[in-house]
Amino acid sequence: MRRRGYLVGAVCLALCAVMLMPLLASVLASLKPTAEAAASPPTYLPGALSLDSYQRLWEYQQGLPVYLFNSLGTAMLTILFTLLLTVPAAYGLARFPVPGKELLFVVLLLALIVPYQALLTPMFLMFAKLGLTNSLIGLAVVHTAIQLPFSLYVLRNSFAAVPRELEEAAIMDGASSVQSLRRVFLPATVPATVTVALFAFIMSWNEFLGALVMMSKSSKFTLPVVLAAARTETSLGGTDWGMLQAGITISIIPCVGVYLLLQRYYVSGLMSGAVK
Amino acid sequence: MVKHWRPVVAALATVALVGACGSDPEPTEEQAVQPATTSCASSGELTMWERSGGNKQMVDLLVEAWNTKNPDCKVALTYIPHTEMVGKIAQGIASGEVPDLMGMDLIYAPQFEKAQQLVDLTDRIKSWPEIATASKGHMTVATYEDKLYGVPLYADVSALFYNKDLFTKAGLDPEKPPTSLTELKEYADKITALGGDVKGYYLPGNCAGCNIFTVGPLMWASGAKIEATAEGDEPLTGDGVKQVLQFARDMVKAGNVHEGDRAENGETFHLQFGTGKVGMMGTGNFNITLARQQNPNMKFGIGLLPGVTPNSSASFIGGDLVVVPRGSKRVADAVNFMKFLLSDEVQVEVYAKALNLTTRTDMVDNKYFQAEPLVQDVAKALDVGRTPYTLTFFEQINSPQGPWLQMLQKAYYTDESLDTIIADAKKAMKTVASQG
Numbered sequence: 001m002r003r004r005g006y007l008v009g010a011v012c013l014a015l016c017a018v019m020l021m022p023l024l025a026s027v028l029a030s031l032k033p034t035a036e037a038a039a040s041p042p043t044y045l046p047g048a049l050s051l052d053s054y055q056r057l058w059e060y061q062q063g064l065p066v067y068l069f070n071s072l073g074t075a076m077l078t079i080l081f082t083l084l085l086t087v088p089a090a091y092g093l094a095r096f097p098v099p100g101k102e103l104l105f106v107v108l109l110l111a112l113i114v115p116y117q118a119l120l121t122p123m124f125l126m127f128a129k130l131g132l133t134n135s136l137i138g139l140a141v142v143h144t145a146i147q148l149p150f151s152l153y154v155l156r157n158s159f160a161a162v163p164r165e166l167e168e169a170a171i172m173d174g175a176s177s178v179q180s181l182r183r184v185f186l187p188a189t190v191p192a193t194v195t196v197a198l199f200a201f202i203m204s205w206n207e208f209l210g211a212l213v214m215m216s217k218s219s220k221f222t223l224p225v226v227l228a229a230a231r232t233e234t235s236l237g238g239t240d241w242g243m244l245q246a247g248i249t250i251s252i253i254p255c256v257g258v259y260l261l262l263q264r265y266y267v268s269g270l271m272s273g274a275v276k
Numbered sequence: 277m278v279k280h281w282r283p284v285v286a287a288l289a290t291v292a293l294v295g296a297c298g299s300d301p302e303p304t305e306e307q308a309v310q311p312a313t314t315s316c317a318s319s320g321e322l323t324m325w326e327r328s329g330g331n332k333q334m335v336d337l338l339v340e341a342w343n344t345k346n347p348d349c350k351v352a353l354t355y356i357p358h359t360e361m362v363g364k365i366a367q368g369i370a371s372g373e374v375p376d377l378m379g380m381d382l383i384y385a386p387q388f389e390k391a392q393q394l395v396d397l398t399d400r401i402k403s404w405p406e407i408a409t410a411s412k413g414h415m416t417v418a419t420y421e422d423k424l425y426g427v428p429l430y431a432d433v434s435a436l437f438y439n440k441d442l443f444t445k446a447g448l449d450p451e452k453p454p455t456s457l458t459e460l461k462e463y464a465d466k467i468t469a470l471g472g473d474v475k476g477y478y479l480p481g482n483c484a485g486c487n488i489f490t491v492g493p494l495m496w497a498s499g500a501k502i503e504a505t506a507e508g509d510e511p512l513t514g515d516g517v518k519q520v521l522q523f524a525r526d527m528v529k530a531g532n533v534h535e536g537d538r539a540e541n542g543e544t545f546h547l548q549f550g551t552g553k554v555g556m557m558g559t560g561n562f563n564i565t566l567a568r569q570q571n572p573n574m575k576f577g578i579g580l581l582p583g584v585t586p587n588s589s590a591s592f593i594g595g596d597l598v599v600v601p602r603g604s605k606r607v608a609d610a611v612n613f614m615k616f617l618l619s620d621e622v623q624v625e626v627y628a629k630a631l632n633l634t635t636r637t638d639m640v641d642n643k644y645f646q647a648e649p650l651v652q653d654v655a656k657a658l659d660v661g662r663t664p665y666t667l668t669f670f671e672q673i674n675s676p677q678g679p680w681l682q683m684l685q686k687a688y689y690t691d692e693s694l695d696t697i698i699a700d701a702k703k704a705m706k707t708v709a710s711q712g
Contacts, residue, residue, distance in 0.1 A: 038547050128371040218354035228357035232329030236485045237542030
């Protein structure tokens with residue numbers, strides 16, 4: 001038995017090593033002095049530690065804090081908009097006799113198969129007229145639109161899975177539909193809501209093309225756009241690897257942070273015992 | 277010299293196309309043309325775009341100098357990711373969300389001029405005395421059908437960098453760079469013979485832009501012509517094309533270049549010379565400061581890129597132009613910024629002081645360059661340099677899948693007949709030019 005335990009441990013370690021290797025390489029590269037980060041062939045371990053790359057990135061144009069703020073602001077607004085729209089929609093589609101709701105649901109999901117790059121053009125022109133370009137709210141609306149179908153899909157299924165008995169008990173106690181959403185459905189669907197929020201965050205945080213199209217002032221750029229601009233050193237394609245890796249390292253941190261923060265909501269067996 | 281356009285550009289370009297149908301295309305011309313000065317005509321922030329990956333250090337200094345002089349109309353600079361610049365400009369012009377002025381990779385200027393997306397500045401700037409001595413390469417591409425659209429922002433020229441330490445070791449005179457392709461080959465053989473991981477020469481094997489920058493001039497210096505200017509124009513003419521391809525093939529065969537050079541796609545091109553392991557290399561003036569940072573003890577010199585005949589030479593003049601996109605609301609101030617860039621004071625106290633090339637050839641003789649022979653040497657390239665003029669530069673030359681790079685790769689690394697290789701590339705370039 002013990003031998004088998006070791007074996008499982010070894011396999012897990014090997015898997016972790018494979019998964020963590022690129023991350024580690026990236027973090028290590030960001031800590032190399034400028035010349036070493038650009039060395040070809042690259043070195044595995046930094047010969048000396050240096051924060052040069054971080055400093056260059058920190059001072060780039062408007063300064064890193066501005067870009068972090070833009071990225072974070074957009075991501076938070078995206079989460080907010082996504083939840084505000086999809087929670088009621090999912091509740092309605094899962095629990096109420098909306099005429100033609102299956103068709104409606106499918107139509108909403110259809111947006112999943114349209115590449116959003118194709119939607120950017122009309123969106124941009126519309127936003128330019130509305131004055132929503134160069135605005136975090138405008139970009140968050142784009143990101144919300146991208147994220148809606150997936151979120152709706154996840155939430156609707158999760159709402160549908162809440163046992164009817166729970167809902168009936170709430171009605172028996174005199175709860176209105178809004179009350180039962182708040183008191184019964186939302187607590188019961190926390191894992192799904194968290195998933196939706198997490199995905200919205202990660203998507204918005206990493207999204208490049210929409211941000212590039214919508215923003216044309218350096219004070220409004222988000223992190224991915226800045227990284228694309230900051231890493232190019234020469235017009236022939238020369239790349240500042242150290243700064244790029246520093247940017248990647250920094251951009252990973254919030255994603256990992258948010259994930260660690262929210263993962264405790266993934267509790268298994270939340271529903272077990274709720275219904276006899 | 278954009279290395280590769282991504283599909284992203286296609287998405288952005290669609291924005292431009294759709295937008296062009298809807299928005300009103302009339303440029304906002306100002307009432308009366310005021311004579312240009314080097315300070316602001318109206319107050320309020322000026323917005324400017326520049327591509328990333330250009331000469332950021334130089335542009336930052338220029339903008340800073342303007343802002344110090346003109347606190348009432350500071351320039352707010354935004355760097356646009358360099359691979360997305362063309363699409364972003366097109367999108368901006370189509371939607372009317374344009375900056376007041378912008379820096380543009382000079383090679384793409386003719387395309388935008390032809391599409392009437394830039395403001396015609398002929399009446400405002402043509403009579404300036406500074407224009408007469410402004411970098412020829414820049415001014416060629418700033419002109420379309422006798423109309424002027426911009427002035428140089430900064431210049432990147434190519435030249436032959438050589439490692440004096442390796443020259444001395446190989447028994448060569450460190451004050452005499454090669455002046456013909458034959459000498460270049462001969463010197464490279466001697467340096468490679470030093471052994472170790474030192475090689476005599478450098479050829480970027482997978483970077484179209486690097487090659488037009490550094491191998492193109494070898495062909496020009498040998499009397500050849502490379503790109504097809506427009507439909508019906510014959511590309512790749514002159515014996516120089518074949519002679520240079522043969523020269524490069526011989527270099528590779530003789531082991532005068534590192535094996536790894538074959539994979540060079542531009543990302544580490546600028547770092548090669550500074551390693552100290554390359555005897556001679558065609559590269560740009562940006563490499564002076566860079567090589568010094570990388571390898572402070574290395575001694576190096578700069579010559580011109582030679583051709584077949586002794587003492588022939590050529591150079592690729594690259595860099596950026598300042599232009600005004602259609603729809604700019606501050607044309608007069610943009611023109612004043614141009615006047616400012618070309619003024620004697622800025623040429624000497626900003627460009628030359630930072631050891632960057634002056635954009636006017638008559639300003640090369642200044643106190644800063646006199647103290648820095650390397651910059652003087654590289655500045656000579658401005659006189660022999662040129663800039664390709666074509667509406668399809670990307671498709672013919674710069675594309676990683678384009679005929680130019682394909683021709684070079686076959687010449688460098690295969691044994692196919694050079695005549696066939698050239699004929700194939702000619703055909704492909706002509707087809708592209710006829711579609712432009």
